[in-house]
Amino acid sequence: MQFIRLEKEDTVVPKNLRLQENEKAVQSVATILEQVKVEGDKALVALTKQFDKATVSSFLVTKEEIETAYGTIRNEELDAIKQAIKNVTDYHEEQIKTSWMKTRKDGSLLGQKVTPLEAVGLYVPGGKAAYPSSVIMNAVPALVAGVERIAIASPPDPFGHLPAGVLVAANELGIQSIYKVGGAQAIAAFAFGTESIAKVDKITGPGNQYVALAKRAVFGEVDIDMIAGPSEICVLADEGANPSYIAADLLSQAEHDELASAILVTTSNSLAEAVRDEVINQLNELPNSEIARQAISDYGQVFICSSANQAIDVVNELACEHVEIMTEDPLEMVGKIKHAGAIFIGPYSAEVVGDYMAGPSHVLPTNGTARFSSPLSVDDFIKKTSVISYSKAAFQGDAQAIMTLARMEGLEAHARAIEVRLKEGTK
Amino acid sequence: MQFIRLEKEDTVVPKNLRLQENEKAVQSVATILEQVKVEGDKALVALTKQFDKATVSSFLVTKEEIETAYGTIRNEELDAIKQAIKNVTDYHEEQIKTSWMKTRKDGSLLGQKVTPLEAVGLYVPGGKAAYPSSVIMNAVPALVAGVERIAIASPPDPFGHLPAGVLVAANELGIQSIYKVGGAQAIAAFAFGTESIAKVDKITGPGNQYVALAKRAVFGEVDIDMIAGPSEICVLADEGANPSYIAADLLSQAEHDELASAILVTTSNSLAEAVRDEVINQLNELPNSEIARQAISDYGQVFICSSANQAIDVVNELACEHVEIMTEDPLEMVGKIKHAGAIFIGPYSAEVVGDYMAGPSHVLPTNGTARFSSPLSVDDFIKKTSVISYSKAAFQGDAQAIMTLARMEGLEAHARAIEVRLKEGTK
Numbered sequence: 022m023q024f025i026r027l028e029k030e031d032t033v034v035p036k037n038l039r040l041q042e043n044e045k046a047v048q049s050v051a052t053i054l055e056q057v058k059v060e061g062d063k064a065l066v067a068l069t070k071q072f073d074k075a076t077v078s079s080f081l082v083t084k085e086e087i088e089t090a091y092g093t094i095r096n097e098e099l100d101a102i103k104q105a106i107k108n109v110t111d112y113h114e115e116q117i118k119t120s121w122m123k124t125r126k127d128g129s130l131l132g133q134k135v136t137p138l139e140a141v142g143l144y145v146p147g148g149k150a151a152y153p154s155s156v157i158m159n160a161v162p163a164l165v166a167g168v169e170r171i172a173i174a175s176p177p178d179p180f181g182h183l184p185a186g187v188l189v190a191a192n193e194l195g196i197q198s199i200y201k202v203g204g205a206q207a208i209a210a211f212a213f214g215t216e217s218i219a220k221v222d223k224i225t226g227p228g229n230q231y232v233a234l235a236k237r238a239v240f241g242e243v244d245i246d247m248i249a250g251p252s253e254i255c256v257l258a259d260e261g262a263n264p265s266y267i268a269a270d271l272l273s274q275a276e277h278d279e280l281a282s283a284i285l286v287t288t289s290n291s292l293a294e295a296v297r298d299e300v301i302n303q304l305n306e307l308p309n310s311e312i313a314r315q316a317i318s319d320y321g322q323v324f325i326c327s328s329a330n331q332a333i334d335v336v337n338e339l340a341c342e343h344v345e346i347m348t349e350d351p352l353e354m355v356g357k358i359k360h361a362g363a364i365f366i367g368p369y370s371a372e373v374v375g376d377y378m379a380g381p382s383h384v385l386p387t388n389g390t391a392r393f394s395s396p397l398s399v400d401d402f403i404k405k406t407s408v409i410s411y412s413k414a415a416f417q418g419d420a421q422a423i424m425t426l427a428r429m430e431g432l433e434a435h436a437r438a439i440e441v442r443l444k445e446g447t448k
Numbered sequence: 449m450q451f452i453r454l455e456k457e458d459t460v461v462p463k464n465l466r467l468q469e470n471e472k473a474v475q476s477v478a479t480i481l482e483q484v485k486v487e488g489d490k491a492l493v494a495l496t497k498q499f500d501k502a503t504v505s506s507f508l509v510t511k512e513e514i515e516t517a518y519g520t521i522r523n524e525e526l527d528a529i530k531q532a533i534k535n536v537t538d539y540h541e542e543q544i545k546t547s548w549m550k551t552r553k554d555g556s557l558l559g560q561k562v563t564p565l566e567a568v569g570l571y572v573p574g575g576k577a578a579y580p581s582s583v584i585m586n587a588v589p590a591l592v593a594g595v596e597r598i599a600i601a602s603p604p605d606p607f608g609h610l611p612a613g614v615l616v617a618a619n620e621l622g623i624q625s626i627y628k629v630g631g632a633q634a635i636a637a638f639a640f641g642t643e644s645i646a647k648v649d650k651i652t653g654p655g656n657q658y659v660a661l662a663k664r665a666v667f668g669e670v671d672i673d674m675i676a677g678p679s680e681i682c683v684l685a686d687e688g689a690n691p692s693y694i695a696a697d698l699l700s701q702a703e704h705d706e707l708a709s710a711i712l713v714t715t716s717n718s719l720a721e722a723v724r725d726e727v728i729n730q731l732n733e734l735p736n737s738e739i740a741r742q743a744i745s746d747y748g749q750v751f752i753c754s755s756a757n758q759a760i761d762v763v764n765e766l767a768c769e770h771v772e773i774m775t776e777d778p779l780e781m782v783g784k785i786k787h788a789g790a791i792f793i794g795p796y797s798a799e800v801v802g803d804y805m806a807g808p809s810h811v812l813p814t815n816g817t818a819r820f821s822s823p824l825s826v827d828d829f830i831k832k833t834s835v836i837s838y839s840k841a842a843f844q845g846d847a848q849a850i851m852t853l854a855r856m857e858g859l860e861a862h863a864r865a866i867e868v869r870l871k872e873g874t875k
Contacts, residue, residue, distance in 0.1 A: 101849035150858040222820040244820035269865040276861040363834035369843035373865045377853045381834035393649040393671035395832040405822040407790035407808035416796035419805045422528035426804045431577040434703040438696040438800045
């Protein structure tokens with residue numbers, strides 16, 4: 022872990038963790054997208070063979086596969102999935118938006134009509150691990166929003182199968198369209214449609230670099246949620262915080278990805294050192310610790326600040342996906358944190374509770390995009406339409422001002438669309 | 449205008465109006481972005497000379513320029529601007545979102561913190577016309593959201609000036625950072641920052657193809673609202689509708705751009721013919737009608753449907769920016785229209801009232817993106833942060849399920865972030 026001591030007068034410039042674009046990957050993704058657009062399923066079969074080493078001829082998961090999945094998971098696993106679905110649903114139901122209409126004194130109605138998206142595609146990453154939680158965290162906001170058609174895509178293992186947890190979670194949510202296809206080719210299938218996978222209106226969910234680049238490339242053709250980068254955690258803690266909790270939380274993010282960032286921001290020298298020691302201890306106890314070790318070595322950082330305000334500045338400058346607050350006055354800190362995907366308050370709000378169980382989606386902005394992006398939510402799965410119903414009185418009241426502005430902008434036909442109605446009215 | 453008669457059994461496949469990407473423009477935009485990123489203001493000066501034929505050395509509009517602008521606009525113009533600002537502000541104040549928090553029985557708090565974006569850049573198109581209305585329709589939602597730093601960029605005329613209406617509208621809104629720079633170079637300045645123009649978090653507003661491509665290219669580095677294409681209007685009308693109103697409204701969109709679409713969807717043969725005749729008559733009366741004439745010729749369409757339901761299907765399939773409803777039962781139609789940027793109900797809700805005065809922003813999704821995009825609104829200028837505060841009781845209640853899910857996903861360090869707290873608790 023890198024120690025960075027900031028003096029009082031330091032203007033905070035943390036290391037830039039932003040994802041660098043890989044030109045070769047961009048080109049490779051463009052080729053994949055074009056191939057799927059032109060050849061449809063045929064391309065999906067070939068690309069799945071090439072990238073996932075799997076021979077898949079029919080991408081839709083069958084009822085038999087779902088049944089098999091239920092046979093392999095334990096009761097406590099099924100219960101945990103059900104509990105997570107309940108909590109995440111409860112939280113997202115608070116986000117439901119409704120259409121609204123206001124009336125003006127002149128008899129006009131103005132409002133906003135809220136409509137769920139018709140069709141969405143959820144990407145669930147695979148490869149190194151199985152992510153039933155990603156199914157839940159993507160699908161629940163869409164279900165709560167009222168999306169009619171929800172499809173899931175996830176990369177198959179070399180035997181052409183998806184993890185049992187993923188299938189069970191999807192089935193518990195009532196999602197029938199689960200496709201065994203991953204990577205940029207899955208994004209292409211959702212964006213353009215193929216013989217067996219229908220085009221959607223929006224694609225959400227995290228994935229590797231190829232998935233992220235493919236989502237970026239199809240944006241505009243369909244909507245996307247965000248371009249996800251490696252996971253990040255930033256712990257803001259004072260000397261009263263528990264170093265073993267902090268170390269465990271840093272490692273929980275570090276194990277996701279060699280590129281994950283694990284950052285401590287503190288004013289306490291002694292805490293900084295205690296956390297470093299704990300990270301080393303816990304790493305030595307952790308089985309399969311290679312990824313976490315690499316991430317801590319490359320992107321583990323401890324900022325030692327000369328004041329609480331400077332610490333807040335660092336946290337805001339980093340604009341991390343996850344921010345934990347373990348200080349004496351956490352609620353005051355919450356008010357001051359402007360940029361974060363999710364904030365976890367106090368010693369028992371381990372970031373991990375948010376990954377699985379608390380309620381908010383774990384699909385969160387990364388790479389500093391918390392400056393302008395939000396967690397995946399019901400809002401991602403609705404769209405709004407403005408509604409304008411002008412009364413005759415409103416029309417007559419506004420007519421002159423509208424014509425004045427239209428002619429100011431040199432738009433004569435705009436002015437005449439008003440004029441033709443005024444003339445008619447005086448006939 | 450092209451007449452398209454749909455038989456009962458026709459599955460509706462309207463002409464694809466989606467914007468084709470121009471490879472040369474994409475390349476040219478990439479070069480401009482890189483140039484501004486590397487050379488900053490120096491590049492802006494050179495590109496403004498090249499594209500706007502203007503010699504501008506200082507991009508920030510001065511107080512003197514604002515004063516001059518006030519000297520040149522008429523009182524009724526100023527009053528119209530003020531009235532528009534008031535109406536648009538009233539409407540957007542209905543959209544304000546607040547942070548919320550819910551408590552669980554186990555003492556946990558879960559919520560969402562709403563924060564305005566810190567800095568946004570509004571693009572106001574120029575060139576063929578002056579658009580004070582674009583200033584209002586972009587800036588008001590940002591102001592209502594509470595954005596601290598709002599900047600405007602708009603292309604200067606060959607004398608290095610912006611239109612008086614644009615300057616007055618911006619000044620009435622209290623916006624001080626107005627920059628005389630347009631095109632892809634303005635988008636680059638907002639995205640990367642230069643010596644004189646600060647980097648922003650989000651760029652909004654419509655523009656020409658270069659602006660649209662530049663916004664697309666910088667998406668991810670900053671947020672953008674949407675990728676705007678040529679204007680579109682779709683009028684859904686039955687035989688009782690007034691053909692001269694419809695014709696005037698079709699032309700009001702057609703005059704924006706040779707690529708604008710003006711579409712009538714009806715079940716009435718006689719209305720279709722009457723509208724066509726009126727379009728021809730009104731075009732002959734319209735000064736400077738070249739653009740509108742070209743648009744009507746290339747993208748003017750009349751769909752004559754065999755049933756009201758088929759007409760609704762066509763409207764939904766087109767997913768137009770503006771949809772006018774002039775039928776006997778407009779409110780029933782509103783419920784059935786799933787995809788539209790804005791809906792205008794009844795004979796007095798000319799689309800033009802929405803362009804200037806009604807309240808909703810006229811920055812709307814185009815090119816079929818109303819399937820998944822929404823009008824520019826206060827929501828575009830806020831972001832949300834999930835807030836999780838777990839009590840000890842909540843933590844203990846959920847601990848087992850979280851560890852089960854973490855281990856199911858092969859994430860041991862995740863499970864241990866729970867375990868370390870359980871152990872500590874039982875010490």
